[in-house]
Amino acid sequence: VQSMTIADTMDTAATVRETIQLYEAGCEIVRITAPSMKEAENLRAIKAELRRQNIRVPLVADIHYTPNAALVAAEIVEKVRINPGNYADKKKFEVREYTDAEYQAELERIAERFTPLVRKCRANGVAMRIGVNHGSLADRIMNRYGDTPEGMVQSALEFLRICEAHGYRDIVVSMKSSNPQVMIQAYRLLAARMYELGMTYPFHLGVTEAGDGEDGRIKSAVGIGALLEDGLGDTIRVSLTEDSIYEIPVAQALVRKFNAAAARTETVPAGVLHAPVSPEDFGRVVKPYEYNRRVTQPGTMPGLTFGGKELVRVGISLAHNQVAAEEVRSLVPAAGLGKFKVLGAPEPPAENFAEWLETGGQSWDLPRAADCLKATRQQAPLASNWQNVTGAQEPIIVLLPMAAATAETIRASRQQAQKTGGHVQAVFTTETIAAGSAFAQVDLLKSLLAAECPWSIGLTIPGNRLGQVGLVRMFVAYLERIGVSVPLVWRYQIPGERAKADAEGQDWRLDASSQLGSLLCDGLGDALIIAGAIAPAEALRFSYNLLQATRLRISKTEFISCPSCGRTLFNLQTTTERIKAKTGHLKGVKIAIMGCIVNGPGEMADADFGYVGTGQKVVSLYVGKECVQRNIPEEEAEHMASGWNRQARSNRLPDWCPSAITTALALLDEQECV
Structure with missing residues (x-):
């Protein structure tokens, strides 16, 4: 279980204090950002103070864009994390065709920049994480392989081959994305490709920019947990837009079942040993590197x-509950519920209702359920x-x-x-x-x-x-x-x-x-x-x-927010809360809130709107991939973000919609109208 500090790395006391808190909570590896030479140099003071207090948790330097800082960090910490997408490249979102010769020339340029770090890590006995991020793939990868799990795998393999060419193998690999589906597919594909190549490097698992609260925990558990269920994963981090210490109990709970199983010998069930299925049957059911919904006859x-x-449906069980009629009324749709509403009137979240009720014939029996539904003029199928x-x-x-x-x-x-x-x-x-x-x-x-x-x-x-x-x-x-x-x-x-x-x-x-x-x-x-x-x-x-x-049924605003770190120059947690309060009613709209530009523009590639920190209390606003306001004060940016309400509605109007309606929506501002 690992985490990352959010304190400014130049604030030695704060970083040491946070590291100790993480260690005492059960964190086994602590990552600290080193965005420039001065932060990398200050890792020495941080480590010295930790050792003085007899704290010997391994430290990892997080490096983006600055190879020189990585070389300094490799003299100090136990592990260096580099991002292949920006170690020797800058993101330009440039669209071009690379010939094989041009692509090879790019690889040689990268090897020249990367080799000094490989040699230093090998000489010093320092480990390395090759940490690929879906949101920061290099332009050459994007142009040849696309914004895909295959592109992520190729990005990792390019750097792994350079390491192996110099006999260096103290490596961990990660393939993070804010989309759990993409993250799961990328790790599986890398595992398969490494198996073919005879590579056995451990994996660090994480869903990046997962967000906060229950949403952030669920999204992290979907990605990390699915891979742990597959038998993949050696270290994990749950990235939450909260104080880092709150990540630890979530991560510990996620791995507890798997760590307990590793300590005991289990007998394979007879049904598994003699199951009448073949590998080909499994292949028809699960496509591990892409999403394919199982084909069924409609029920x-x-x-x-x-x-x-149809969408994946949702039911609720009443078998273990004495549920009042009024509660049932709030959980299922009323007969004749329309899709339209009067301006200013509250609208129930129609798609978040229970779509059928299941009883167990115990404390809540079938006749009671049926009578209750009739009495409250509600409708839902019953099961018993x-x-x-x-x-x-x-x-x-x-x-x-x-x-x-x-x-x-x-x-x-x-x-x-x-x-x-x-x-x-x-x-x-x-x-x-x-x-x-x-x-x-x-x-x-x-x-x-x-x-x-x-x-x-x-x-x-x-x-x-x-x-x-x-x-x-x-x-x-x-x-x-x-x-x-x-x-x-x-x-x-x-x-x-x-x-x-x-x-x-x-x-x-x-x-x-x-x-x-x-x-x-x-x-x-x-x-x-x-x-x-x-x-x-x-x-x-x-x-x-x-x-x-899982992105299979969108019923509210989708927020993609990073966990903050020493690179973030504004209070990401309170900013996220304020933006959620202003935009949380925009169902189906994706909004990215990023502390810095490391993964910002890339991770929010499929977001409708983006809020990205670019300096001390200075941010840039994005619509899709396009930066529409650059380097503006965060107070002004938050006010402008309220305009996303109008733009989200007008963007979803059909092409034939009269301009008068678009104008009316703009004038209504915060009011909802259908």
Whole structure:
């Protein structure tokens, strides 16, 4: 677990104090920025004071643009981090074609600049991280390979080959991006390419510019956790736009499950050893280097279509909760809810509603749920176990637990669904996959349901258990093998008592983000539901935040904000809070808030608007990749950022929209109108 200081590196006392706080919190590696020679030289004073206080945590110098500073740092610290995109290059966003000879000449120029650092690190026994950032790829990489995972991999390999040419191999590699999907694909592709080349360098994992609060934690857990589930990763950093000390417990919680497993020997389940699937079946299910959603036949719940080309749907479980009618009213859409509103009237976030309600026939039974919905004039499909739906008059999602299912119970469920015009959802557990029984049960379902009534498959994924993602992939591979293309519903089960789990640092949100995020980023899953001892509203909020982090369903403003460091010359945390307050209602708009230009213009390449620090309390404003206001005071910049409200609306108007409407929107300023 590692982190990075946010204090000014020239403030020795503040940097030492922050480093000690991180160390005492459990941080095992501390990175400090060295943007120029003077900061690199001051690392000596920082290290000396730490040693005087008997703090021996390894220090890493973070270098961008200044090879000379890297050479100084390599005399002082235990590791030097360099960025291949700006170690010997400056970002110009230049579009040009490179001939092979010109490209080779560029590589020779880079080798000439980089070799002195390689030799010094080797001579001094200093490690190096080759830290590729999606947002700062060199122009030559962008022009030949594009803004892609392949471009990131090639950037790392260019520098790795230079290191190996000089017999230097004390190297860690990272492939960071603010987009978890891109980050996951890049690390996987690098691992595959390194395997082909016989390279075995460790990986440092991180989602850069993840943001703050729950959003930042979920986005980090999706990227880092998905790779840890794959068995990739040796060090991690959770980059939050918060004080650095708050990163440590999040990182520790993320790795706890994997570190605990590494200390024990596990038996491979029989279902895994004898699973009726082949490597080719896996290849048809997961494309590790690109996003491809699994092709399914659309599933029809009563009043709701999912799977196919529909958005990933969200449901809530009421099985563990005594929920008041008023709360149900706030969680599901009202009958006849329109998409238009009166100017100035509040609008409920229509796309953030629960899209179906699931009961377990326990504390919240089916009749109560149905009566409550009718009483509050709300509409949503209902789901319940097959034994509980006898006598139902309206269409019902019939839940069929498969752990003890037989041909008889499958037929009974089918009859209940047919009687009401409903839908059967066969609910499996990962335990049945591990035991091997799930495969025969799917065969039985296919023979008894395929042509008889609409059906889907639900899969309960237990929290805080290792290997569940692999079991799910195996199960989906078998579905592909036998031609079952029904929609899939992921049902994440919060482990144990929630209060106890949180007290032990086992935050279910991080684990759910890791497991569900891995599957969703691979295009697997058509709906999700969070079950367990949790308020339905909290489960609903988390589900939509997770889909936002995976970029599969955007339901609010997307903020890309860096974690701050000694290069940032304004208060990034308070600035981020103020900009969020002014622009947080711009659903679907991406806004980047960056402390400096190191990754700013690149990481916000797909952002609609950008706010980038360029000096002491001085910033530049971007629309897309274009800088529209350069080096203006931050107070003025924040005022101008409020204009993004108008521009975001006018940019999303169709081409045929009369100019009078555009003018009216500009005059309305903060008012919303449809």
